[in-house]
Amino acid sequence: xxxxxxxxxxxxxxxxxxxxxxxxxxxxxxxxxxxxxxxxxxxxxxxxxxxxxxxxxxxxxxxxxxxxxxxxxxxxxxxxxxxxxxxxxxxxxxxxxxxxxxxxxxxxxxxxxxxxxxxxxxxxxxxxxxxxxxxxxxxxxxxxxxxxxxxxxxxxxxxxxxxxxxxxxxxxxxxxxxxxxxxxxxxxxxxxxxxxxxxxxxxxxxxxxxxxxxxxxx
Numbered sequence: 590x591x592x593x594x595x596x597x598x599x600x601x602x603x604x605x606x607x608x609x610x611x612x613x614x615x616x617x618x619x620x621x622x623x624x625x626x627x628x629x630x631x632x633x634x635x636x637x638x639x640x641x642x643x644x645x646x647x648x649x650x651x652x653x654x655x656x657x658x659x660x661x662x663x664x665x666x667x668x669x670x671x672x673x674x675x676x677x678x679x680x681x682x683x684x685x686x687x688x689x690x691x692x693x694x695x696x697x698x699x700x701x702x703x704x705x706x707x708x709x710x711x712x713x714x715x716x717x718x719x720x721x722x723x724x725x726x727x728x729x730x731x732x733x734x735x736x737x738x739x740x741x742x743x744x745x746x747x748x749x750x751x752x753x754x755x756x757x758x759x760x761x762x763x764x765x766x767x768x769x770x771x772x773x774x775x776x777x778x779x780x781x782x783x784x785x786x787x788x789x790x791x792x793x794x795x796x797x798x799x800x801x802x803x804x805x806x807x
Contacts, residue, residue, distance in 0.1 A: 631711025
């Protein structure tokens with residue numbers, strides 16, 4: 590129980606610091622503000638081992654952010670001004686929170702799988718959007734979605750790097766099969782990000798990456 594309390598405190602304190610930086614320091618740069626928050630929240634994957642129970646991680650540390658991010662979104666009845674929420678898809682951060690909650694509930698006993706899903710969504714998708722919008726020149730269209738080669742390459746390599754670090758952290762990067770699995774999951778995440786309608790990739794990338802890793806790694 591004490592460990593759960595510590596975990597919840599650290600998660601909320603960390604996200605509060607990120608929100609402060611995003612909304613105050615980076616306020617003049619809406620895209621950077623949103624992507625900073627999107628990417629850096631992903632570091633919660635390194636706090637997962639602190640939690641002792643599924644309900645604390647999923648329903649106290651994760652689920653409340655579904656409501657919090659909705660209240661900060663353009664669809665909120667409270668109309669709270671938020672630079673991060675206004676800079677992209679209105680419900681993107683809500684979908685982010687839903688993904689985190691589902692992964693925490695489904696894979697509590699395998700935190701490395703949660704890390705794969707959140708890592709692909711935060712670092713992978715975050716850098717894909719940031720790099721794609723800043724320097725993406727070679728465009729392609731799939732299912733009505735306009736993407737760039739530069740953004741997709743950023744997605745692949747950012748995902749591969751954060752997943753490699755995550756599995757090292759959880760001490761499950763054991764052999765060549767593990768490396769091949771990471772490459773395939775990163776490639777799968779890149780394809781999913783490229784074909785998913787804007788905003789919904791915060792659901793599709795995280796959940797499908799986690800499921801793909803679960804299927805390949807066993």
